[in-house]
Amino acid sequence: MKLSYYPGCSLHGTALDYDRSVQEVCGALGIELVEIPDWNCCGASSAHMTNHEIGMRLPLRNLLLAAELGHDVLVPCAACFQRLKAAERSLKEEPEYWDIEGYPEDLNIVHVSSLLAEDSVVNKIREQVQVRFDGLKLACYYGCLSLRHPKITGVINYEQPRTLEAIVESVGAQPVSWSHKTECCSGSLTMARPDIARRLVGDIVDAAKRAGADGMVTDCPMCQANVEGRQLDLASADYLPVFFGTELISAALNGHYPAKQKKVHLVDASVLDEVLNRAPQSREETL
């Protein structure tokens, strides 16, 4: 399978490790990624929240670059995914505003978790894992933008999504049932109103702890940075690390969790190591 790849600014900045794990996991699963040449920022929340024209034109430029390559586009960042999908929808439903001719009808924009949760991909992960995270309880945290608005994202199970659960199960860990899977962490406000972000992150982390989670898993780079970062401001030092789905898959496929990757987290992430150290070292032993 060959896909165009739109990493977005976060994956070239605060979430460099997410970029690495996406590329590594796709490589291991036989998915070839071609980065869209000279891609620009999608505008994220700030553009569409304050200027509709700019909020649409920025992602449209990327769609036109992707159309030249012709493959479906893989997007790991939830915000980029939503902005590219919003631009695609507007281009199809109200083309009179954009004066763009010949955009392909059949070019799909794919969020990384929906790709990795496909049955065929999950089966491949299961076959290739070197080690399973047995006994690790994880709260799958989606946040907002890979799901909402469903008429933009095209997601069907937007209140009870299951893609991250499928990923967690594919590496042998146990997803917990919990209340804040799709609640907002206020990433777009975190710098200007840290007090609001602390409140929302506190509620989300408390809910994950109530459900017995050892950690959280997400596919949104803003959620990952915000939920880990804002926990540092909270009274309780009982922090929950937030892993990327691809970070878990990468560790399971390699059979170890690199110290370098563990150090990237803003809170202690040794829970993954601890589970790996007590797990059987090769898959054969579990068969």
Add this chain to the structure above:
Amino acid sequence: MSNTTISPQQGNKKFLQKLEDMGVDVQACYQCGRCSAGCPITEFFDLTTMEVVRLAAYGMEERLLESKAIWLCAACETCATRCPNDIDIAVLMDVLRELALRKGVTPAEPRIPTFHQCFLSSIEHWGRAFEVGLIAGYKMRSGDFTGDMKLGMKMFSKGKLSLRPHPIKGKAEIKKIFSGKGKEYER
């Protein structure tokens, strides 16, 4: 808060037309309150989400543009997703923020639009977000010099913040996008 009389007779017709053109049918609201119930920020709002929709249906533009709610909204789209009448409240919030900026209304939460403007300047300049430049710009313009210094240093020490921007080749195309032209402005 302004002393505007809240009444549909006093409503701004041009504003109502704009919402119609953007596909936001505020008249469809029957005040069930699902939007406010699901809003994660509602406790910080001065108007509940449902009140925003109701005021919009009355055409009370001025009252809305002066509110804190339009800036505190995080654009999570929970309200619009759960609206049983398919009112695109997320787009309504976008329209309100854009109008407030275009009309030069003093924002009730000034730091939030300052952040958005710093973020957009970064993109306008480089084509991609440059986080360190954006943070520095925001600190200068908001006057919030001390906030999150510890978090920033921690992120830097973990290699999460690059000191160099990543400019794209097509910067001229980006400048054109920011030039303030486009049919969208006439909608």
